[in-house]
Amino acid sequence: MADTATTLPPARSQPRLDPRGVLTRYGAWVALALLILFNLAFTPNFATWQTLNVNLTQVCSIVIVGVGMTLVIATGGIDLSVGSLMAIAGALAPLIFLGNLFPLPHPYVGIALAFVVPVLVAGAFGWFNGWLITRLRIQPIIATLVLFIAGRGIAQVMTNGNLQVFKVPEFQYIGLGRLFGLPFQAVLMVVIVLAAAWMLKRTVFGRQILAVGGNERAARLSGIPVVSVKRRVYMISGLLSGIAGLIVIARNSAADANLVGLGMELDAIAAVAVGGTLLTGGRATVIGTLVGALIIQLVRYTLLANGVPDAAALIAKAAIIVLAVWVQRQGRS
Amino acid sequence: MARLNTAQLFRGVGRYGVLLALLALLLFGWLRYENFLGSFNILTVLRYNSMFALVALGMCFVIITGGIDLSVGSTAALGSVVAALLSPYGLLPGLLGGLAAGLAVGLINAFVIIRLNVLPFIATLATMLAASGCALLLADNQSVSVSYDTAFIEIGQGDFLGFPIPAWIALAAYLAGSLVLNFTAFGRTVLAVGGNEDATRLMGLPTTRVKAAVYILSGALAGLAGVILAAQFGAGQPIEGVGWELFAIASVVVGGTLLTGGVGSVGSTLAGVLLLGLIFNILNFENGLGWISLSAYWQSVIRGALLLLVVAIQARLVARTEESHA
Numbered sequence: 001m002a003d004t005a006t007t008l009p010p011a012r013s014q015p016r017l018d019p020r021g022v023l024t025r026y027g028a029w030v031a032l033a034l035l036i037l038f039n040l041a042f043t044p045n046f047a048t049w050q051t052l053n054v055n056l057t058q059v060c061s062i063v064i065v066g067v068g069m070t071l072v073i074a075t076g077g078i079d080l081s082v083g084s085l086m087a088i089a090g091a092l093a094p095l096i097f098l099g100n101l102f103p104l105p106h107p108y109v110g111i112a113l114a115f116v117v118p119v120l121v122a123g124a125f126g127w128f129n130g131w132l133i134t135r136l137r138i139q140p141i142i143a144t145l146v147l148f149i150a151g152r153g154i155a156q157v158m159t160n161g162n163l164q165v166f167k168v169p170e171f172q173y174i175g176l177g178r179l180f181g182l183p184f185q186a187v188l189m190v191v192i193v194l195a196a197a198w199m200l201k202r203t204v205f206g207r208q209i210l211a212v213g214g215n216e217r218a219a220r221l222s223g224i225p226v227v228s229v230k231r232r233v234y235m236i237s238g239l240l241s242g243i244a245g246l247i248v249i250a251r252n253s254a255a256d257a258n259l260v261g262l263g264m265e266l267d268a269i270a271a272v273a274v275g276g277t278l279l280t281g282g283r284a285t286v287i288g289t290l291v292g293a294l295i296i297q298l299v300r301y302t303l304l305a306n307g308v309p310d311a312a313a314l315i316a317k318a319a320i321i322v323l324a325v326w327v328q329r330q331g332r333s
Numbered sequence: 334m335a336r337l338n339t340a341q342l343f344r345g346v347g348r349y350g351v352l353l354a355l356l357a358l359l360l361f362g363w364l365r366y367e368n369f370l371g372s373f374n375i376l377t378v379l380r381y382n383s384m385f386a387l388v389a390l391g392m393c394f395v396i397i398t399g400g401i402d403l404s405v406g407s408t409a410a411l412g413s414v415v416a417a418l419l420s421p422y423g424l425l426p427g428l429l430g431g432l433a434a435g436l437a438v439g440l441i442n443a444f445v446i447i448r449l450n451v452l453p454f455i456a457t458l459a460t461m462l463a464a465s466g467c468a469l470l471l472a473d474n475q476s477v478s479v480s481y482d483t484a485f486i487e488i489g490q491g492d493f494l495g496f497p498i499p500a501w502i503a504l505a506a507y508l509a510g511s512l513v514l515n516f517t518a519f520g521r522t523v524l525a526v527g528g529n530e531d532a533t534r535l536m537g538l539p540t541t542r543v544k545a546a547v548y549i550l551s552g553a554l555a556g557l558a559g560v561i562l563a564a565q566f567g568a569g570q571p572i573e574g575v576g577w578e579l580f581a582i583a584s585v586v587v588g589g590t591l592l593t594g595g596v597g598s599v600g601s602t603l604a605g606v607l608l609l610g611l612i613f614n615i616l617n618f619e620n621g622l623g624w625i626s627l628s629a630y631w632q633s634v635i636r637g638a639l640l641l642l643v644v645a646i647q648a649r650l651v652a653r654t655e656e657s658h659a
Contacts, residue, residue: 078454080579132641132645136644136645136648136649137648137651137652138644138645138648139592139593141401141454141582141592142582142586142592142640142644143644145579145582145583145586145640146637146640146641146644147637148579148637149579149580149583149633149636149637149640150633150634150636150637150638150640150641151637152633153630153631153632153633153634153635153636153637154634156628156630156633157628157630157631157634160628160630161628161630262575263575266403266458266461266462269454269455269458270458270459270462273455279452279454279455280452309469309470309474310469311465311466311467311468311469311470311474312466312470313466314462314463314465314466314469315462315463315466315467315470317459317462317466318459318460318461318462318463318466319459319463321455321458321459321462322445322449322451322455322456322459325451325452325455325456326449326450326451329449329450329451
């Protein structure tokens with residue numbers, strides 16, 4: 001029944017009035033607003049600075065990785081290696097600023113290098129993912145599975161599986177510092193989200209990403225450098241994973257290669273899916289990913305704050321993911 | 334003509350490559366280490382890897398239809414918890430309970446994927462979280478010890494005719510799986526769905542039922558793996574099973590099954606599981622020799638490198654075959 005509607009071109013005069021269209025287009029925003037309203041009404045101490053900070057710090061690393069994942073998924077790919085790349089960056093940074101890798105002329109040189117080198121290394125691994133996918137033509141899920149498995153092993157081998165504990169305020173500013181009263185990581189997150197959203201909407205590269213995901217053959221035939229676009233996208237995902245890895249270890253004052261970024265790929269994909277990005281590529285929203293991550297986090301917070309155990313919150317998260325993707329399907333068919 | 338032969342040769346390598354690699358690894362271990370092929374070592378490897386083998390078998394069927402099942406790891410955890418909770422009532426309730434838990438997750442997967450029309454990747458990602466949540470709730474966030482008063486632990490720790498019972502179970506499952514895939518209408522439809530779903534539907538084959546069946550099968554096998562997990566380690570473990578799905582996918586891929594669906598082999602999947610499992614074993618033996626000392630962490634690096642090698646060769650083979658067909 002519903003299929004007959006798809007053959008008709010949508011009427012130009014009244015697309016905004018279609019309730020289903022509104023639901024699929026703004027569903028994530030509506031859900032977020034409802035969650036906030038519900039919390040304002042029922043959760044004690046919700047409208048406090050502290051609640052905002054807690055939720056923001058919980059969601060930052062997921063959103064930053066999710067931005068990269070959004071771009072990757074927009075090209076029709078997937079990146080399973082993000083958590084392992086976080087672990088690599090997280091293992092590398094303390095090795096550098098603690099001077100265990102090479103002697104440092106000055107502590108600040110170490111800290112500066114600890115910001116730059118791990119992120120670049122993670123970016124290089126991301127580029128390698130892209131190389132596997134474009135040069136060897138391996139499916140993204142398998143190509144990034146290689147580093148999902150091997151990447152955490154590399155991080156563990158680098159640190160021999162040991163916990164690296166540190167107290168370096170200058171480095172930890174990325175995870176613990178404050179800017180304008182807000183956590184620095186939240187500011188960083190907003191900057192990254194806005195930059196990526198602008199890039200996707202307004203730059204040639206952004207349009208090329210969507211074109212590749214929409215129809216790769218057509219994109220290639222119309223002269224878009226598909227190979228280079230894909231490699232750059234996976235490299236960006238790697239770079240952002242590296243930044244997220246630094247934030248996580250800075251927040252914890254410790255780097256544990258076994259745990260940093262564990263399960264991150266699934267959290268990021270869930271945020272992307274709930275946010276309304278088409279998982280087969282071609283349509284993507286970076287802001288949506290932010291909203292999706294916020295929804296997942298807020299549901300968890302709401303349940304925890306109202307005495308529901310964390311395990312039940314997992315089930316709720318599962319339901320949200322299915323519901324969100326299902327609603328989006330309804331809107332398109 | 335010569336080109337066609339090379340293409341055939343390459344396809345043969347793709348098909349039997351994993352078996353050759355497994356044999357080479359066994360030969361290497363036999364020549365290098367004392368007791369490598371001793372019954373104790375072999376039986377221990379088989380006992381431990383039977384759980385992964387069961388999960389990989391289900392994954393193999395799902396992947397052949399062109400789908401994917403990310404929920405198997407937490408389904409196994411859920412199965413282990415349910416089995417452990419029911420183990421005081423005896424072997425059969427524990428076994429059936431774990432299986433039923435797996436079946437339930439499989440049914441939900443099938444419903445969400447087919448009825449709600451959600452991509453398998455996302456649908457099973459969600460049930461992965463949900464199954465994990467259920468396992469934690471049932472187990473009250475801790476491991477549930479298994480009753481030692483009943484025969485339940487025999488499923489994991491017992492022997493039958495000098496061969497570990499879990500290995501018997503896995504062996505039987507693989508034999509049945511191989512027969513089903515190659516010699517039944519259901520199995521041929523599984524391959525057809527993966528090859529071209531629309532064409533299969535137009536031929537009047539029951540694509541929906543077959544797709545539902547593979548997810549239910551995958552869930553049930555993961556539940557069974559959970560039963561073995563609980564019996565082998567004496568506890569239902571709600572947080573076990575993390576990453577099992579990806580190792581199962583890796584085994585299936587190393588076994589030469591294409592992720593695009595339509596092509597696959599049950600036997601090669603078993604070889605893939607054993608190959609990845611033996612790497613850990615070899616690493617232990619190598620450390621025992623004392624020449625070098627590689628930490629256990631190297632195993633994931635080596636597994637990843639092996640996976641890379643296999644998929645790189647596969648990609649080459651596929652490209653060659655396409656060339657020779659063109």
